[in-house]
Amino acid sequence: MSVLVYTESEQGKFKKVAFEVASYAKAVADQLGTTVTAVAVNAGDASELGAYGVDKVLTINNSDLDKFNANAYAAALEQAAKQEGSKVVVLSSSADSKYLAPLVAVSLEAGYASNVVETPSNTAPFTVKRTAFTNKAFNLTSIDTDVKVVGVSKNAFGLVETSGNATSEDFSPSIPTSGVTVQSVDKATDKVTIADAEIVVSGGRGLKGPENWGMVEELAEVLGAATACSKPVSDLGWRPHSEHVGQTGKPVASNLYIAIGISGAIQHLAGINSSKVKVVINTDPEAPFFKAADYGVVGDAFEVVPTLIEKLKAFKAQNA
Amino acid sequence: MKILVCISHVPDTTSKINFTEGDTKFDTTGVQFVINPNDEFGLTRAMWFKEKQGANVTVVNVGGPETEPTLRKALAIGADAAIRVNTAAKDGFQVAKELASVVNEGAYDLVIAGRESIDYNGGMVPGMLAALTKANYVTNCISLDVDGSNATAVREIDGGKETVTTSLPLVIGGQKGLVEESDLRIPNMRGIMMARQKPLSVVEPTNASSETNSVQFEKPAPKGAVTLVDADNIDQLVSLLHNEAKVI
Numbered sequence: 001m002s003v004l005v006y007t008e009s010e011q012g013k014f015k016k017v018a019f020e021v022a023s024y025a026k027a028v029a030d031q032l033g034t035t036v037t038a039v040a041v042n043a044g045d046a047s048e049l050g051a052y053g054v055d056k057v058l059t060i061n062n063s064d065l066d067k068f069n070a071n072a073y074a075a076a077l078e079q080a081a082k083q084e085g086s087k088v089v090v091l092s093s094s095a096d097s098k099y100l101a102p103l104v105a106v107s108l109e110a111g112y113a114s115n116v117v118e119t120p121s122n123t124a125p126f127t128v129k130r131t132a133f134t135n136k137a138f139n140l141t142s143i144d145t146d147v148k149v150v151g152v153s154k155n156a157f158g159l160v161e162t163s164g165n166a167t168s169e170d171f172s173p174s175i176p177t178s179g180v181t182v183q184s185v186d187k188a189t190d191k192v193t194i195a196d197a198e199i200v201v202s203g204g205r206g207l208k209g210p211e212n213w214g215m216v217e218e219l220a221e222v223l224g225a226a227t228a229c230s231k232p233v234s235d236l237g238w239r240p241h242s243e244h245v246g247q248t249g250k251p252v253a254s255n256l257y258i259a260i261g262i263s264g265a266i267q268h269l270a271g272i273n274s275s276k277v278k279v280v281i282n283t284d285p286e287a288p289f290f291k292a293a294d295y296g297v298v299g300d301a302f303e304v305v306p307t308l309i310e311k312l313k314a315f316k317a318q319n320a
Numbered sequence: 321m322k323i324l325v326c327i328s329h330v331p332d333t334t335s336k337i338n339f340t341e342g343d344t345k346f347d348t349t350g351v352q353f354v355i356n357p358n359d360e361f362g363l364t365r366a367m368w369f370k371e372k373q374g375a376n377v378t379v380v381n382v383g384g385p386e387t388e389p390t391l392r393k394a395l396a397i398g399a400d401a402a403i404r405v406n407t408a409a410k411d412g413f414q415v416a417k418e419l420a421s422v423v424n425e426g427a428y429d430l431v432i433a434g435r436e437s438i439d440y441n442g443g444m445v446p447g448m449l450a451a452l453t454k455a456n457y458v459t460n461c462i463s464l465d466v467d468g469s470n471a472t473a474v475r476e477i478d479g480g481k482e483t484v485t486t487s488l489p490l491v492i493g494g495q496k497g498l499v500e501e502s503d504l505r506i507p508n509m510r511g512i513m514m515a516r517q518k519p520l521s522v523v524e525p526t527n528a529s530s531e532t533n534s535v536q537f538e539k540p541a542p543k544g545a546v547t548l549v550d551a552d553n554i555d556q557l558v559s560l561l562h563n564e565a566k567v568i
């Protein structure tokens with residue numbers, strides 16, 4: 001009956017989203033009066049999950065699963081859910097989890113709600129709030145099947161620490177052969193990703209050209225932030241497509257989003273709306289972004305950004 | 321190669337989103353509907369296969385008669401035939417089950433869907449469809465090549481990309497990158513004329529069940545006014561971010 005949660009790890013370390021989905025699963029388990037079981041694949045110290053409400057960890061150690069494979073991981077989750085008799089399976093909104101969840105839903109004949117932002121408002125019918133229309137609205141959705149799959153939006157629930165302990169149990173699901181084989185992974189390991197970042201620094205066409213991104217990168221570095229851009233910037237080839245955020249690009253759900261020289265078109269705002277705090281730097285006081293932002297500076301990015309970098313460095317030195 | 325491109329019919333990205341009937345229904349008044357942007361990239365890649373490697377391209381939508389102009393637009397862009405499964409789309413699972421029946425019927429080699437639709441943002445139809453038809457599946461697909469029955473795809477992952485090899489039958493969830501923005505085609509007069517002659521068949525649904533139910537919509541709470549900081553006083557911004565917003 002326990003709530004099952006997929007806790008992602010990378011190179012043997014749990015990702016922050018693992019703790020967030022575990023916290024969410026714990027809240028759901030409390031509502032249902034049950035426990036939380038996590039599934040961890042080739043992860044390090046499973047007991048870490050106890051601090052976020054996990055009671056039991058099914059630990060899979062299998063070198064065939066070193067590289068993420070949706071079919072294989074989905075099969076593992078399906079078998080875990082069946083073994084535990086789980087009625088609720090919780091995943092995150094990472095690229096891998098979003099790849100997995102529909103496959104798990106089909107194999108468990110479960111209804112699936114993605115981009116969920118709150119714990120269930122009701123458990124019978126099981127009703128969750130999810131974002132819809134790319135953050136322009138919310139939708140209350142009931143999941144009507146016996147087993148339910150929930151994909152939790154990033155940064156929507158946060159981390160909730162408890163004083164629990166997690167026991168660990170070896171789990172060896174049978175892994176089907178997959179028709180998809182990973183040939184190579186190309187990933188910058190020294191850069192914060194938009195998906196994981198607490199802070200995102202984003203530049204628009206107001207920055208005039210790719211040669212001016214040095215200050216954006218420097219600001220990002222000072223803040224430990226990821227860099228992003230508006231759609232025209234990636235269409236013009238100033239920045240890689242993977243940095244394009246917005247309704248047709250990547251969603252951003254960071255704690256802080258700093259928009260530099262971005263006008264704030266509806267398609268841009270839709271994608272970044274779920275960031276908690278938004279700062280805009282723009283020469284034009286009429287730019288629509290000012291209506292969507294929490295803090296704004298009307299000014300020239302080429303003056304404001306270098307000053308901001310300098311002030312942040314001083315702030316960091318003082319608070320170090 | 322037989323390609324099926326799944327087309328979701330969605331409000332134009334500039335649409336203001338409103339609801340009616342006690343916030344239970346999306347208000348379509350004054351809303352322009354378009355091909356879901358992710359599907360437009362997929363359709364354009366399908367046209368590339370047709371022109372460069374030889375392929376037959378069918379587009380499909382699960383929806384009421386109101387989606388036909390969107391399917392006609394896909395025909396005008398160059399698809400050979402269109403299918404509309406005549407039932408309202410209720411949730412991703414139901415749509416995937418209806419599409420699975422179309423896929424099994426037509427024995428398609430390659431199904432191109434979008435990573436997600438921009439209305440419901442489910443991100444679930446292609447994965448469920450792949451699972452239901454036992455096809456291989458790659459999502460967040462930013463590049464796809466097919467050679468005989470083998471395929472190479474690139475998938476965007478958090479912080480990078482991953483190259484995979486797989487084989488047909490294959491379902492992909494596509495997005496920008498599959499083709500570039502500048503490769504997208506606006507239907508020309510000739511395309512629009514030709515689209516009128518192309519078959520758009522309406523098939524009856526299998527009446528698959530939906531597993532979730534939309535209960536109600538809600539709009540985000542209105543935002544408070546922006547706090548402006550003088551460009552000469554950036555210290556204040558740093559202090560606000562630290563003390564008030566507590567984000568640094």
Ligand SMILES: Cc1cc2nc3c(=O)[nH]c(=O)nc-3n(C[C@H](O)[C@H](O)[C@H](O)COP(=O)(O)OP(=O)(O)OC[C@H]3O[C@@H](n4cnc5c(N)ncnc54)[C@H](O)[C@@H]3O)c2cc1C
Nearest residue numbers: 204205206230231246247248261262263267268283284301
């Ligand atoms: C179907 C569709 C989908 C789209 N999807 C997306 C999406 O996902 N993401 C997205 O971003 N856009 C998207 N767009 C594009 C969107 O409509 C806007 O065109 C785009 O967001 C504008 O980018 P921008 O703000 O960088 O450029 P601009 O609109 O050109 O704005 C530049 C801003 O910089 C300011 N500026 C100029 N000089 C300076 C300076 N020295 N210092 C400070 N500020 C300065 C200007 O005042 C202006 O506000 C989409 C459009 C369509 C039609």
Ligand SMILES: Nc1ncnc2c1ncn2[C@@H]1O[C@H](COP(=O)(O)O)[C@@H](O)[C@H]1O
Nearest residue numbers: 326381382433434436437442443444445
């Ligand atoms: N009603 C529909 N008819 C046909 N294809 C659809 C429909 N809904 C979704 N799709 C396809 O599935 C993709 C992902 O949709 P979703 O799972 O709703 O985010 C879309 O980009 C389409 O390719």
